[in-house]
Amino acid sequence: MKKKDVANIIKDSLGIEHQKGDETIAESLVAQPKQFRLPTEELSKKNKRNHVDLYDGYIKSFNKVSAELDGASPEASNSNHSNFRSLKIDEVYNLNAVYLHELYFANISDLNSEITMDSLSFMRLERDFGSFDEWQMDFLGCAQASRCGWVVTGYNVFTQSYMNYVIDLHSLNVPIGVFPVIVMDVWQHAYYADYLRDVKAYTINMMRQLNWSVIERRFEKAEKISSALRENQ
Numbered sequence: 104m105k106k107k108d109v110a111n112i113i114k115d116s117l118g119i120e121h122q123k124g125d126e127t128i129a130e131s132l133v134a135q136p137k138q139f140r141l142p143t144e145e146l147s148k149k150n151k152r153n154h155v156d157l158y159d160g161y162i163k164s165f166n167k168v169s170a171e172l173d174g175a176s177p178e179a180s181n182s183n184h185s186n187f188r189s190l191k192i193d194e195v196y197n198l199n200a201v202y203l204h205e206l207y208f209a210n211i212s213d214l215n216s217e218i219t220m221d222s223l224s225f226m227r228l229e230r231d232f233g234s235f236d237e238w239q240m241d242f243l244g245c246a247q248a249s250r251c252g253w254v255v256t257g258y259n260v261f262t263q264s265y266m267n268y269v270i271d272l273h274s275l276n277v278p279i280g281v282f283p284v285i286v287m288d289v290w291q292h293a294y295y296a297d298y299l300r301d302v303k304a305y306t307i308n309m310m311r312q313l314n315w316s317v318i319e320r321r322f323e324k325a326e327k328i329s330s331a332l333r334e335n336q
């Protein structure tokens with residue numbers, strides 16, 4: 104894939120308009136916040152508003168880091184301390200924060216949440232976790248295991264199967280080669296205002312309103328990734 108294509112794919116996914124002649128990803132990326140409908144009553148209005156504000160803040164931080172990286176000198180990089188290193192660490196932290204929040208807001212708050220047994224989502228979760236119930240139990244366990252972070256179900260391109268994993272903050276314990284399909288925010292800011300310390304009750308309520316239509320499209324994408332990899336073996 105050409106560098107130009109990669110740059111445009113990244114920009115598309117961040118809602119950034121690309122201009123004719125864009126051929127490099129060295130220039131700073133400018134991400135735009137997306138709008139999400141969150142009709143759930145399992146979270147208070149105040150909590151939802153605060154969460155969307157936090158998401159906007161991550162976008163602003165990502166844009167700032169991206170712009171500063173344009174002027175940072177890779178030649179002066181150092182593993183003990185350097186501006187370049189600090190910016191590269193903050194780049195991934197904020198980039199993950201933006202994508203994880205977008206994936207989360209898009210896959211929760213479905214008041215008509217329903218999964219059917221003939222859906223790809225259901226069949227793949229049954230195949231790789233033994234049963235849908237076992238996936239749920241494992242996902243809940245991950246929610247309780249995270250030290251302020253995320254629970255994700257994702258497709259691992261190396262094992263060619265779906266796994267649940269725990270992320271601390273936005274960028275600790277992120278496995279390589281995994282495409283996320285179900286994303287749950289378990290930072291305290293996501294639930295404390297409404298559930299105090301009870302992350303389990305919050306996660307159960309959010310899981311009851313998962314948007315399986317959105318999730319099904321992600322499983323379909325993961326399937327395409329899987330078959331493309333098999334074709335190239």
Ligand SMILES: [Fe+2]
Pocket residue numbers: 154157204288290292293
């Ligand atoms: Fe969050």
